[in-house]
Amino acid sequence: MSFPLLTATAVLPALGAIATAAVPAARRTAAKWLALLVSLGTLALAVTVLVRYDPDGDRYQLTESHSWIADFGVRYELGVDGIAVALIALTALLIPFIILAGWHDADPLETGHKRWRPTQGFFALILAVEAMVIISFEATDVFLFYIFFEAMLIPMYFLIGGFGDRAHEHGEETAATQRSYAAVKFLLYNLAGGLIMLAAVIGLYVVAGNFSLTEIAEARANGSLDMATNTERWLFLGFFFAFAVKAPLWPLHTWLPNAMGEATAPVAVLITAVVDKVGTFAMLRFCLGLFPEASKWATPAILVLALISIIYGALLAVGQRDIKRLVAYASISHFGFIILGIFAMTSQGQSGATLYMVNHGISTAALMLVAGFLISRRGSRLIADYGGVQKVAPVLAGTFLIGGLATLSLPGLAPFVSEFLVLVGTFARYPAVGIIATFGIVLAALYVLVLYQRTMTGPVKPEVAKMPDLRIRELVVVAPLIALLILLGVYPKPVTDIVNPAVKQTMSDVQKKDPQPEVEAAK
């Protein structure tokens, strides 16, 4: 038996979480370094997965399969396709930056707290989330996936509810109330989605007799498992609802601005760049893979919702007064694009959507983490409290601008490639939808530039006059992200090479062919 690489990739951060939590109270710094090391180790394992994965090989690779709950046919089955590999790599890549960016977020307020333990808890929870996210990407058993899809909520709940921004414009008590409101809202929304999905999971078992993604998909493909149209649709809706909450899709989105607004910036990145990706990933893998017919049936409605998400999220981002909530609404708009790409059911759309998941992770991380650095300096999340920062802290402003430009999909930066692919893929099948979605790019420019103008330009406000520029630790966080944005914008081939075969598979799952051009142009 070969080395269980996929298990190791998920188990390492899990063990790391336990070890970090066990570090004695006085050795806070050691806990931080331990967490960082573990996350780097996980990154190394993820890179190994990336290297060992063969784009031209089988659909699911590095598979592991063990019996788990034999009575119900639940198996411990892992396996990755190109999409999962890309997202595992993204997750493993972002966690070290999140840890580094949140280095001081859980420190005791004043020194001398001998028995202060939340620091350990903070980093342990981040690692726990990483472990669960990675295993959700790897699971090819629906039940296994479901367990970790839900279990993720627990550490996320504590991360949102337990750790907030240091200073708050309405005082610590209000902040705590709002935080716990946000955490409970996050939990309830996602639990509701999860419970409906549980019903669908049980329903699937009743119909199919096991939980194995590969087996069910195969049985469906060769006709040995016949599902009544209505059954398939109900099951699809059950799954889709949970993923749409997680993604989040309008009108199930309102938990995200609260959660991202109240959480610290690194946790906000964890939510939107990592955890939410499980939702869109699962749409591709489970909704399209298990219920191709129902997916096609629901496509028009989902496209409309995605379109609303794009425009609505962008318009609301324009109207925000709070930096972090603005980024949250921008993310809602971007998730609209991802879902649009998935359900346009063209190769370009789906490749674009997968690429979009990766690129959005990186670009939001860059923007949000810099925003977090900014907020930690002034102690306010309100846009109106800033002004003229670029004069005082040019590097901070410059990196913020690049993060913003990536968010508005400037060509040359990574998100442009994915956004354009999604638009082209959508346009090829649904021209009107593609054109309306294009309005999103104008609105994106609006909210990003308005944010930049109000915070960074203009006369220097007295409160920001003494603001220090980015520190070394912060630069170490931001610079690689920006480098990646540029690299993947100019040369996205490494990612597309991994993703393309998986997209081809998905396209054949749903039995859709790309629309052909009207004129066969001279080559």
Place this chain on the structure above:
Amino acid sequence: MENLIALLVAAPLLGAAVLLCGGRRLDAVGHWIGTVLAAVSFVIGAVLFADMLGKDAEAREIGQHLFSWIPVEGFQADIAFQLDQLSMTFVLLITGVGTLIHLYSIGYMEHDERRRRFFGYLNLFLAAMLLLVLADNYLLLYVGWEGVGLASYLLIGFWQHKPSAATAAKKAFLVNRVGDMGLSIAIMLMFTTFGTFAFGPVLESAGETSEGKLTAIALMLLLAACGKSAQVPLQSWLGDAMEGPTPVSALIHAATMVTAGVYLIVRSADIFNLAPDAQLVTTVVGAVTLLFGAIVGCAKDDIKKALAGSTMSQIGYMVLAAGLGPIGYVFAIMHLVTHGFFKAGLFLGAGSVMHGMNDEVDMRKYGGLRKYMPVTFVTFGLGYLAIIGFPGLSGFFSKDKIIEAAFAKGGTEGWILGGVALLGAAITAYYMTRVMLMTFFGEERWRSRPTASPDQPDVEPAAEHQGAHAEPHPHESPRSMTIPMIVLAFGSVFAGAFFGIGDRFVHWLEPVTGHKHGHPPVSALTITLSTVAVLVLGAGLAYLHYGRRPVPAVAPRGSLLTRAARRDLLQDDFNHVVLVRGGEHLTRSLVYVDHTLVDGVVNGTAASVGGLSGRLRKLQNGYARSYAVSMFGGAAVLIAATLLMRAV
């Protein structure tokens, strides 16, 4: 040779990267790094040009394929360059004028502490602009297209501490994004129609699809061109863009970037040729803009904004020519090049005047400067003669051809377009003479002025390095600034004759754009003569208004038209009321809706569940007997139910 093309883009890109990431260490030499790399790019361009001249006209197009950019199923996007005569023309213009303006900026920005960054942005602009004209497919062109937009954003807002500059930068980017939307829709249409968006295949097989599709593509391309080239209805950003440093206005907002729209139309000639409706719209847009810009230019007292109006108007000529089809493409590009020379020269001259006048931009506070700035006066004067189309100078050759081509369009359209173009020439002569007279002639209004009118926030001094309210001491600018002006003045004088005599330029570009000789309904000589006549008329009228009479230091109220023109013919007010205010209301009400309705439904559900459980809680009163009652009640119901079931 092919491999040099990438270097053309790489040199300024390297400059931008080094200057922007280099930090303060490079402050001392940054401007030289930027200038040298721009010059390197120009030299490479010249080498390629020499090589191209050595080949036959048909074999001049070369290309370079770097790598596959976005390899996705059924989708092919490459990083690949194409260099033909059209691109070559632009490369020389961009790198040539670009290098001169780099040189000029060394002196102009001498006192700015962020000079290094300024040069970094300029280099970034050059790289993006070169990418735009060298790309061999529309998607890569789009990268350059937005790249120049970004550079323009950064440079307009270079003095970010001024809210007006930051706002102008944002506005420019946003308006351009509307145009970019057109470009991306055009590319998507091409993809679904042709399965590709590389120039070669798309343009070759343009004839195989329906006219409706082509018209849609062409109109979307026109929308993009309107954004970038400040054509009606997306022209509003250009005037505000004058908030940027003057070299930026000269390079980006006069000579190169704003002409990208014309490049796009001419490049897509094969599509436009097959879509006559789109061509008609293009000519109308051009004609309207050329009048719009000219009228605005007549009313502005800010020298840069007057020139910006003029830029709009001149690009209107080019768009008009490009809309005329094969009879106009060559002349559109020819006017573009000559305009690049004289308008850049005029802007640099304006910059030089501002440099000597404590960054004053209000022409009403100039006057009689010819004695103090002889070099500026002469170079500006030559640029002036060139732009109004004084016989023998550059503008004469290029503009006259466009007017001819407009008449040659034929029918009523031809008469209308030609008439508009002639009228535009008259107004051009008027407003440029006005600028000339107000700046260099007349009494010295900058002396002993009682009090400056303080309530003009948009004409406040552009840079902060000098006391703004001291009486200025006009002086000639340093050599690094005058040399570029002199070079450009040479271009303004001789370029037109060089291109025009013997149809050199036509032969040069014909293989790319195609050319048909237009036949105007009246003889070419008549048109030329009437052009000269309206020119004299316009200039004479301006002399009557501003040369014979003293210019008041505070602008008179003026007629209704004047006041409207000062406000950019109210388009900004329209935008403000409809888009800005409307948008604010929309977003605000949406925020409210999100909070109360979308969130409210969920919170309402939660609240009603909470309320219900609050009621239910009352039942738990702690008295054993009430529990017992409910128990007995429940048991009784159960028994009754059982009996009932059995009975049924």
Place this chain on the structure above:
Amino acid sequence: MNPVNYLYLAALLFTIGATGVLIRRNAIVLFMCVELMLNACNLALVAFSRMHGNLDGQIIAFFVMVVAAAEVVVGLAIIVSLFRSRHSASVDDASLMKL
């Protein structure tokens, strides 16, 4: 004697016990009423056993007695300790364990 009469008696005793549970407050009385109901059930069980001629009902009656005895032990202990702490055997005074 007709065994049905025993059932009438059982029903009567049960009703008396139930009414007592519902209307009395003294814990001891309540307790006795509960016992009364249990024993009414026992009586009914035995009567049924007799009527149907098998022993099942009688066996269940024994079980009920055992349970009742256990209940008495626990219940009385609770009542005594309650009385000790509150000096009252009224169940209404013990209404504190509510939300």
